[in-house]
Amino acid sequence: MIEKQPSCDDVSEPALLPVTEARRRLFDSIEAITQDECIPLSGSLHRVLSVDVVSPMDVPLQANSAMDGYAIHHSSIPPVGEANLSVIGTAWAGQPCELAVTTGQAVRIFTGAIMPTGTDTVVIQEHVRGGSDKIDIDSDVAVGRNVRLAGEDVTQGQVVLCKGRQLQAADVGVLASLGIHTVNVFRRLKVAFFTTGDELQSLDEQVAGETLAPGMLFDSNRYTLAALLQGLGVETIDLGIVRDNENDTREALERAAAKADVVITSGGVSAGEADYVTRVFHELGDVSFWKLAIRPGRPLAYGSLRGATFFGLPGNPVAVMVTFLEFVQPALRYLGGMSEVQPMAIPARCLSNLRKSPGRVEYQRGIMAVDDSGQLVVQSTGKQGAGRLSSMSMANCLIVIDSEVDGVQPGDTVAVQPFHGLLPG
Ligand code: AMP
Numbered sequence: 001m002i003e004k005q006p007s008c009d010d011v012s013e014p015a016l017l018p019v020t021e022a023r024r025r026l027f028d029s030i031e032a033i034t035q036d037e038c039i040p041l042s043g044s045l046h047r048v049l050s051v052d053v054v055s056p057m058d059v060p061l062q063a064n065s066a067m068d069g070y071a072i073h074h075s076s077i078p079p080v081g082e083a084n085l086s087v088i089g090t091a092w093a094g095q096p097c098e099l100a101v102t103t104g105q106a107v108r109i110f111t112g113a114i115m116p117t118g119t120d121t122v123v124i125q126e127h128v129r130g131g132s133d134k135i136d137i138d139s140d141v142a143v144g145r146n147v148r149l150a151g152e153d154v155t156q157g158q159v160v161l162c163k164g165r166q167l168q169a170a171d172v173g174v175l176a177s178l179g180i181h182t183v184n185v186f187r188r189l190k191v192a193f194f195t196t197g198d199e200l201q202s203l204d205e206q207v208a209g210e211t212l213a214p215g216m217l218f219d220s221n222r223y224t225l226a227a228l229l230q231g232l233g234v235e236t237i238d239l240g241i242v243r244d245n246e247n248d249t250r251e252a253l254e255r256a257a258a259k260a261d262v263v264i265t266s267g268g269v270s271a272g273e274a275d276y277v278t279r280v281f282h283e284l285g286d287v288s289f290w291k292l293a294i295r296p297g298r299p300l301a302y303g304s305l306r307g308a309t310f311f312g313l314p315g316n317p318v319a320v321m322v323t324f325l326e327f328v329q330p331a332l333r334y335l336g337g338m339s340e341v342q343p344m345a346i347p348a349r350c351l352s353n354l355r356k357s358p359g360r361v362e363y364q365r366g367i368m369a370v371d372d373s374g375q376l377v378v379q380s381t382g383k384q385g386a387g388r389l390s391s392m393s394m395a396n397c398l399i400v401i402d403s404e405v406d407g408v409q410p411g412d413t414v415a416v417q418p419f420h421g422l423l424p425g
């Protein structure tokens with residue numbers, strides 16, 4: 001009988017590296033970049049702050065009205081019945097009323113207008129009788145109502161956004177509200193990537209209508225990687241397709257490492273004759289070959305190559321995406337200075353029967369939705385082969401099934417990682 005070597009086909013293999021251990025080793029061995037630059041706020045979306053931002057002012061700067069109505073001092077509110085007040089002026093947004101208001105007086109005020117001196121309460125126009133120079137108000141007016149206080153949004157000296165924050169649309173708005181027009185952010189990471197394989201046909205040279213030669217396939221991984229990287233806001237260097245031979249592989253790896261902070265490849269990381277990335281790496285860099293306890297995507301090469309961080313991803317298109325999302329993306333976020341890097345996992349009720357053997361964490365493709373009772377549910381996209389990239393495109397989340405689980409029944413709770421948030425951009 002033939003003595004069988006370990007392979008991707010094995011149901012379980014004791015020597016496989018658990019995901020948590022792989023993550024620990026990864027994060028123990030990388031350091032975030034420190035170089036930063038000052039850029040205009042208008043171009044700062046998705047960039048990462050390199051310093052805390054401290055507010056130079058209160059927002060709002062002065063107390064102002066939240067409604068259209070009448071500004072009064074609370075001493076004008078009658079204990080019972082009604083009070084008759086004289087309207088002594090008008091305060092518009094951007095056009096303050098300079099008059100000081102005393103008990104028995106009111107100022108007509110519009111939303112956003114500064115509260116005149118002596119006022120602390122706004123009675124909305126729907127709650128008064130009269131107008132122009134005289135109004136009646138009721139005793140049920142609440143003191144301090146309808147006033148936005150100075151500093152109630154942000155106070156001067158407060159840290160509004162912390163170092164490591166990736167700027168979202170609201171953050172850009174908050175910074176603008178503080179009059180901050182430039183921000184200090186970490187420089188962009190430079191990421192070089194190439195795909196490997198003699199079977200790959202580049203679309204770059206593809207003439208419309210041309211068919212594939214037998215045994216060839218279009219190089220989709222390079223497009224997937226480019227798109228994933230684009231969404232992360234890194235600078236990309238596309239080094240094309242590298243054929244399965246030692247010289248080209250060595251040259252491409254050296255060129256990539258000289259140009260970039262991070263080098264990513266696809267394919268050639270198994271133990272086969274044509275797996276040159278593995279072979280060249282053994283002589284060039286300080287690289288570990290991880291047989292991860294995950295499916296899809298068991299082989300992953302990781303290490304440092306002449307100062308660059310290197311990820312050798314598997315060749316199968318789904319495995320490329322899964323290993324990228326689970327390992328490369330968190331690492332790129334961390335290297336780029338971000339403080340929150342791990343994908344979010346949330347519980348959902350599974351509607352499908354999911355086949356799985358214990359021994360590896362599985363990332364199956366799922367479609368999540370909210371059911372009639374408002375509960376988050378997820379169903380499988382169907383067949384889960386590592387080459388079926390369309391399953392990734394149909395999915396809106398990954399279903400993460402823990403290593404020891406041996407299958408999921410309809411009704412079981414599973415963890416899902418939504419692409420919205422998981423996928424960049
Ligand atoms: P490898 O890990 O190099 O043996 O690649 C495994 C399989 O992944 C290959 O047989 C191809 O079917 C597929 N593959 C590898 N590279 C690519 C690529 N760049 N684009 C699409 N499919 C690929």
Ligand code: MG
Pocket residue numbers: 196197198267268274315
């Ligand atoms: Mg290959």
